[in-house]
Amino acid sequence: xxxxxxxxxxxxxxxxxxxxxxxxxxxxxxxxxxxxxxxxxxxxxxxxxxxxxxxxxxxxxxxxxxxxxxxxxxxxxxxxxxxxxxxxxxxxxxxxxxxxxxxxxxxxxxxxxxxxxxxxxxxxxxxxxxxxxxxxxxxxxxxxxxxxxxxxxxxxxxxxxxxxxxxxxxxxxxxxxxxxxxxxxxxxxxxxxxxxxxxxxxxx
Numbered sequence: 377x378x379x380x381x382x383x384x385x386x387x388x389x390x391x392x393x394x395x396x397x398x399x400x401x402x403x404x405x406x407x408x409x410x411x412x413x414x415x416x417x418x419x420x421x422x423x424x425x426x427x428x429x430x431x432x433x434x435x436x437x438x439x440x441x442x443x444x445x446x447x448x449x450x451x452x453x454x455x456x457x458x459x460x461x462x463x464x465x466x467x468x469x470x471x472x473x474x475x476x477x478x479x480x481x482x483x484x485x486x487x488x489x490x491x492x493x494x495x496x497x498x499x500x501x502x503x504x505x506x507x508x509x510x511x512x513x514x515x516x517x518x519x520x521x522x523x524x525x526x527x528x529x530x531x532x533x534x535x536x537x538x539x540x541x542x543x544x545x546x547x548x549x550x551x552x553x554x555x556x557x558x559x560x561x562x563x564x565x566x567x568x569x570x571x572x573x574x575x576x577x578x579x580x
Contacts, residue, residue: 390415392438396422398446401429409437414460414490417443421467430454439487440464440494441477447506451475460489462497462515468506468530472498472513479517493526495519497542505530505554516540521547521571522563529554534561541565 392407407418418435421428425446434455435441441456442463450471455478456462462477477497480486489495497515500508505528515522515537522539525532525548532554538561539545545563547570548556563569 390417391420391443392418392435394420394422395425395428397424398426398428400425400427401431402433403431404433406434406436407438407441408435410435411437411439411460411487414439414488414494415443416440417464418456418459419443421446421449423467425449426467435459437487439489444470458485458487460487461494461499462518464494464499464501465504465508466501467504469508470500470504470506471509472511473509474512476514477516477518479519482517489519492520493524496524497522497539498524500525500527500532502527504528508532510534510537512536514538514540515542518542520544523547524549525554525556532556534558536560538562539564539566539569543567544571545569547571 390412392410410416410418417440418438420443423445427448429450431452436457438459440461441459445466447467448469449467454475457478458480495518497518521544522542523546543566
């Protein structure tokens with residue numbers, strides 16, 4: 377029969393599991409209800425956590441599902457439900473692939489986000505950048521964007537994703553001279569598929 381093991385703490389901190397060493401893979405874990413502050417997250421890789429991979433992990437009821445601060449971080453086949461922000465990437469050369477990020481019902485029980493910008497599925501935020509890949513993900517129901525780039529210049533690839541009922545599909549702010557390749561994405565609902573200063577970026 378299937379078994380379920382959970383660990384709880386009364387003096388729980390802002391985050392669930394934090395990895396702050398390089399070359400670690402976390403697989404098949406779940407985090408719930410880490411929403412002490414708007415910056416709380418179910419899973420975190422610290423700045424010293426380079427090449428940390430989260431595989432098949434799930435976060436529910438958290439302000440942020442995943443916070444990737446280390447360079448070369450990867451999210452593979454991860455899932456969030458009822459979160460304020462699906463994943464925030466602060467490190468260089470991040471990869472988010474085959475994940476599902478769901479905001480959840482907009483009722484009195486939803487996780488609040490005080491800053492509307494943070495109500496985003498995948499946020500690539502300063503000092504992130506480099507070669508960032510967002511591929512084959514599903515993002516649904518965020519008030520701000522499905523994907524937001526607000527970071528130094530880099531080469532960003534957004535392909536084969538499905539964005540449903542987010543206000544904006546892909547947005548990029550304060551990212552001059554970057555290259556954003558967006559191809560074969562499906563955008564359903566919302567106000568616009570893309571937003572940002574077109575003259576500053578090369579979009580294919």
